[in-house]
Amino acid sequence: MRHPSLASIEWQDLRQLSLSETVYNIFLSLPFLLLSWWSAWQGWWLLALVATFFFFTAALRQAHDCYHRTLGVGVLATELMLFFLSITMLCSTHAIRHTHLNHHRDPLGDSDVEGNWARLPWYQAILGGGLFSIAIQWFGLTHGSRRNRILVGIDMLLIVAVIGTAFITMHPVLVYHVLVMILANTMVGFFAVWSVHHGCDDVVYARSERHPLINLLTFNLLYHIEHHLFPAVPTNHLPILAKRLDAAAPQWAQQPVIPFLAPALTPVNKYQKSSVINKTNSLDAEVSLIKES
Template sequence: MRHLSNNHSLANIEWQDLRQLGVTETVYNVLLSLPFLLLSWWSAAQSFWLLALVSSFFFFVAALRQAHDCYHRTLGVSKVATELMLFMLSITMLCSTHAIRHTHLNHHRDPLGDSDVEGNWARLPWYKAIVGGGKFSIAIQWFGLTHESRRNRLLVVIDMVLISAVITTAFITMHPVLMYHVLVMLVANMLVGFFAVWSVHHGCDELVYARSERHPLINLLTFNLLYHIEHHLFPAVPTNHLPELAKRLDTIAPEWTQQPVIPILASKTLCSIQTANDVISKKTTNNKGDNVIYINNHIAKNNANSQPTRTKLSANTNRVLAINNSDILFKKPADHVSHVSHLDHKYSCPIGGALKRLGSA
């Protein structure tokens, strides 16, 4: 993993023990979406449309997790079983998971880079990410089809034949349950670019290129898919164990986990900022006259009118206004850094709240 060789804090994180799955966890992974799929079909047959829509939502999110685990071979099953699982998911989700697998693995090789067809969707404004969702769905499948090996292209073609058969059957028979499923899945695929890509990558850069969610209810409802920076840093760790990996990151390398997926929910959540000898890497001044401090290559801006003189951040006078695009904005000019090589404090802050010192000076 290329991140570990040049990042001391990440290199200290134990993760190999999180790779193994138990039998119960594997069975859970394989069957995760099935109850929601069956419930959605039954609800549609009974004309319980609200229950059907809610069930379809959870089916699609659970199926996204299953497909995602298949892409990274972390579902807990053999290679052959993984391929069969992808075929089943292609039929039920109505998208070529074999094509998307190639696009997604390229996203991991070059996150938010020039070749990242998937991740660069997050550079759009939120409304364009939603409105153009159909284009996104086509793009990630087309990229996979046109850049795959000959063998994998055959798998994509099989996906497309199976998907076409399902859609054709629905329109020929006009079976209400099948028609409902086809229409809902087509809409779901048009929204996946916003919910599965934009939400976890927008406002990020090529240094810290993904967000992570800490709200327990949100993570429960999304089957742990929003532990996203954790997944990018350690893609061999199964989704089942991302909560434990998140705890280790928060303790050892919290600079990676400061961008929440849903900021409004994080406003009351304590986020750790741990400083070490190599935290502050440089200090400069931008074209507005603001003092700019780089903390582990993240920009900490002090909107100061006067030149700061202290060499430590004050735990009492500075206030975090926002964390966006890896920028930490401090309101007050007093007690900011003019020239430092290290900080020897540990701080924590609620986003939008005052810094509090955890360690001693």
């Protein structure tokens, strides 16, 4: 059962992706990765860092879509994409998948290892980012299915191989990539979790950004309450979903991710927990994904 304010929102039509959207999803991060490597090879470090930022942000979106099977490809292609992302992002995306789906099952609840990072002060969320990266991967490894633990093990072997190759060969591009990916992974807890969940609770449990430039630069990842309420909708279509949410139930999206870029808003209408029977309109599908991982 959905909350009454969400029942009138059409979303099923947003699940389908066109061929061009699927191709876009598959190759989204690759141009930025190649640009970052080429720039590092040329010694253009500032351009390399900018390209790496966009690569990692785009890769986060791709991994996120893989977790929810909204990339637009089948199961095998999804697993292969996660292996590619594990190698290039230097984190086990198969482990994080299980942790992230648990985050959707119990957002900001007692078992939410990922989301509860948002309860920290901002400076602790930044300084402890390395611990966050370890924690979400460890939870996925120790709580996932046997199949998922095997996939995580493969991830880890591939990651070790990449890091080992970088420091054995001391190839400048590989060393650069390894170092910046380690740094990027320490910042995920702040930028991908704290920023979209801080100040929220287990009823209205995520923020959402409406600034068009910010959403362009972050590949629509900051439409976060929309994603939590309708996790089966691909990231491509979250801007459309956001407009429908704003028209039918604007109170759900009154906490911006970057407050100083947003107009003054009235306080969020906090729904009573008893009125929220189900936290997402596709929870059964999410639970199924959790069991598989």
